[in-house]
Amino acid sequence: MDTFINFFNAAVLAGTPLLFGTLGEILTEKSGNLNLGVEGMMFMGALSGLAAVFLLEVGLGVEMSGIMAVLLAIIFAFLAGAFGAFLYSVLVVSLRTQQNVTGLALTIFGIGFGNFFGEFFGRNSPVGFVTISLSARQGFANLNIPLLSDIPILGPMLFNYNILVYLAVALAVGLAFFLNRTRWGLNLRAVGESPATADAASINVTRYKYLATCIGGGICGLGGMYISMVTTSGVWVHNSVQGFGWIAVALVIFATWSPSRAFIGALVFGGFTVMRFYLPLGIPMQIYDKFPYLATILVLIVTSIRQIKEHSPPAHVGVNYFREER
């Protein structure tokens, strides 16, 4: 039982950045923008969240409190991801560039942005790399909720995570509510399904696309920040995002564009990521290490073979909308 609880805990912790990325990309794709730059935006968020805390601590020579660090990291990671998505939106929505290539460009830029500034700030750091103080790190430690955390089995399984895990879950619930229960959500889905119709119904297509893509990018940025703050515990590691953004893009397909299913997908893939520590299969470690990527391939194949109509993407995802060329 203990092993199972440990495995479950590890799966949740590893799945959370995937959940952020998937939620951000779901919101983005609902507007009809297929932003393949998730990996890049996660890198930008990972660096910016960490660097904001690092630079302030070094600059002022103080140790930040945990809660301040969390807030600062959330704000800057979100802004960085949103900035990447904004560049994408300017190109795709306003300048009508090809979506795939623009997303790839954003990925290349974002990876460079993260790795470059990570290395650059690290050189000017007193310890030689980008890191944050112990007290700031406390903000990302597992919470101990009175009473709830003490419930046997359920306590350690559900109420013993860092604050970002709960933020991700809240975001999933909020996004599901937004898309399915609010007028704005309905409008947004209309923009992704049929922009011309939405335009005719006097929905401001451009504004929805920009907003959804930028906020989605910001959420992806949070996923990256989770990696630099929790996974690598507040230390900048070169290439730390290592494909999680791409898995998130695949999880959008797996989750069939539904935030609630994204939750399950992220948990399952979080499990795949840490499986090798809990379930020895006799495969060489170096190969087992790549299991999440193999599982992603499997998911892609299976979902493409059994295509169900209700589970299809927004009808106009990946297609640019020009009012003049309707």
Next chain:
Amino acid sequence: MSQTAVHEHKTPFVRIARRNTIPHTQAWLIRAAGLLSSLCVGGLLFLALGHNPLAVYADMLDSAFGGRIGFNETVRIAIPLLGAALAVGMAFKMRFWNIGAEGQILMGGIFATYFALFQHQNLPRPVLLITMGLAAAVGGALWGLIPAFFRAKWGTNETLFTLMLNYVAFGIITYLQADRWSSPQNDFPIIDMFDLSARLPRLFGIHIGWVMVLILTLLVHLYISRSKQGYQLSVVGQSENTARYAGINVGRVIMRTMLISGGIAGFVGFMQVSGADFTLNETTAGGVGFTAITVAWLAHLNPIIMILVAFFIAILERGSIRIQSTFMIPATIATVLIGIILFFMLACEFFINYRLIFRNKNISDVKGG
């Protein structure tokens, strides 16, 4: 005339209309302006880091052209870039988003390395090298064929599929390094250096890969622009429905093209292990597969232009290594610059394909759009 007055109120400040045609020179002028702007933004970045942008750029150029060693090194960087760009460019032309060149290069490297490590005593040098090259092409081709097969049969998303295969190829290499092919004389998980007979000969100071990749460029150019198969892949890229209507077996074209595209990438892997590194490790591909996307796209998927673009990107990469030591700017700045250049060049196409019409312009002007 009163109508114009009404118009002036209703028309937005700026409108967009498609251009019918644009003179070639004007299009290239816009692109040149885009490139210059991107370098200016890069310069602003250098300025923000506290350096004189002109000095930094001058130093980059100096490292790439100054002296024979610098130039040779630039060419060495350009060889795999050009090769991989040929590979992905061909797939892109078909609107097949092969972003797995990295993995295909690694698979090619793995296949070639097998012969270099275990067959070099049994084969005379020319036979060995040719076998390595062919094996590498087969390895890359197989790695490219897998996603192509699923895309052709069930429409499986090839962008993510090809990318995921990169990580799998990485895994295979780390496994081989640590286990099967691990060097017995070494405590670290590394693979032995190749025997001299398994290394590519040099010509004018650079491994002979530069000749091979130029020949390859010519062949790919002829294949795409002069052969029936090349025409078919362009049609599939324009519209799969049109291709089907014209009686083209789309699935077949996809698999055939990816077999070639992967094969070329695999061959690049051979040139890297046998010409540049003389061994196999995780950095054999070194991000080339990704940068090649930039090269292919900036060259408008034209193989001949790719030669220039690959060389240009190689200058950037080579220069970035230099400014790491002279200006203490991390060499990863190359990726940032490449990203910025890509953004600007993508934006350029908008100004080539469309024109902006401002409100105060004469209405009669607009009708053409």
